Amino acid sequence: MNLSPRQMLLPAAVLAVALAGCGSATNNAAPPTTPTASTSTSLTPQPSPTPAPTPVVTGGDVALIVNGHKIPMSHYRLLLNLAAKQVAASPAGARAGLLQAASQTRQQLIAEEVLREWASAHGIVVTNADIQQQEAKDEKAAGSAALFKQRLAAAGLTMAQYHILVQPSLLGQKVAARKFPLKIAPQPVANVRHILIATALQGKVYHTNAKAKALAEQLLSQIKRGADFATLAKKYSNDPGSARNGGNLGQVRPGEMVPSFNKAVFSIPLHHPTIVHSIYGYHIVEVLSRGTAPESKAQAQQTQQGEFGAWLQAQMKKAKVKTLARVKS
Numbered sequence: 314m315n316l317s318p319r320q321m322l323l324p325a326a327v328l329a330v331a332l333a334g335c336g337s338a339t340n341n342a343a344p345p346t347t348p349t350a351s352t353s354t355s356l357t358p359q360p361s362p363t364p365a366p367t368p369v370v371t372g373g374d375v376a377l378i379v380n381g382h383k384i385p386m387s388h389y390r391l392l393l394n395l396a397a398k399q400v401a402a403s404p405a406g407a408r409a410g411l412l413q414a415a416s417q418t419r420q421q422l423i424a425e426e427v428l429r430e431w432a433s434a435h436g437i438v439v440t441n442a443d444i445q446q447q448e449a450k451d452e453k454a455a456g457s458a459a460l461f462k463q464r465l466a467a468a469g470l471t472m473a474q475y476h477i478l479v480q481p482s483l484l485g486q487k488v489a490a491r492k493f494p495l496k497i498a499p500q501p502v503a504n505v506r507h508i509l510i511a512t513a514l515q516g517k518v519y520h521t522n523a524k525a526k527a528l529a530e531q532l533l534s535q536i537k538r539g540a541d542f543a544t545l546a547k548k549y550s551n552d553p554g555s556a557r558n559g560g561n562l563g564q565v566r567p568g569e570m571v572p573s574f575n576k577a578v579f580s581i582p583l584h585h586p587t588i589v590h591s592i593y594g595y596h597i598v599e600v601l602s603r604g605t606a607p608e609s610k611a612q613a614q615q616t617q618q619g620e621f622g623a624w625l626q627a628q629m630k631k632a633k634v635k636t637l638a639r640v641k642s
Contacts, residue, residue: 369641376638379426393418415640425481427628504601506560511551511594529595
């Protein structure tokens with residue numbers, strides 16, 4: 314079973330599925346898929362149509378040995394119980410659900426050990442202050458410290474167990490920030506406007522392909538003879554979002570538009586209206602200006618997440634793992 318970097322770094326993400334969400338403690342410095350120490354949820358038990366199975370685990374005090382480091386059975390059981398809640402209503406049945414939970418738990422522990430080793434080699438630690446800061450965020454998300462503790466208790470978790478779950482998540486966030494620092498790089502941008510003569514859009518049919526193409530050619534001819542682009546956009550464009558603004562889309566970045574539109578925006582001459590065909594119909598596109606602007610923080614975080622996830626997966630594949638814990642279904 315392949316887990317996303319968020320799942321591998323975030324035992325609390327498993328916790329979040331075992332609990333219901335009406336508040337979030339997500340660290341605002343990170344995007345939704347970036348390693349965070351957030352529970353991403355309020356801690357209210359989530360009703361399930363099927364009771365969570367109780368895993369029966371055999372083995373001694375050690376659940377796994379990862380790169381020579383022994384993983385305590387107590388930690389394995391804690392994560393396994395949460396994972397079992399996540400897959401309680403597995404459509405494949407209780408047995409398949411438990412096997413899925415066991416696989417998920419094993420992957421989680423391998424990821425944690427890989428991160429722990431890298432962090433130790435590079436002097437990265439999670440302090441009590443880090444954990445307390447995260448706890449304060451989660452208490453705020455829950456409404457109060459008392460409510461937070463009540464919800465933990467309702468989920469069958471102690472505060473000590475909560476700290477155990479949060480610590481690897483915080484460590485993963487620090488490793489990601491150290492190994493793959495956030496880079497806000499400049500990228501091309503263009504200010505563009507368009508008139509869309511749609512064939513089909515959001516399930517609605519507007520014109521046949523032939524009629525859409527013919528109308529787009531007529532409008533382009535009018536623009537070339539001096540007709541006002543914005544006036545025609547307001548009258549004819551089937552893109553309601555931009556039509557009211559005279560067809561103006563504002564500043565766009567590479568990859569934000571469908572491929573043919575994107576290619577035109579960053580290649581056709583400025584102030585040279587051109588017909589572009591896309592899956593939506595025919596666009597009369599005019600590029601008003603081009604330049605560069607800093608990459609958005611969200612885009613930079615997405616890049617960081619991809620790099621970090623690929624690195625973590627590679628490290629996990631190289632890890633030497635011996636599984637001692639056995640789950641009976």
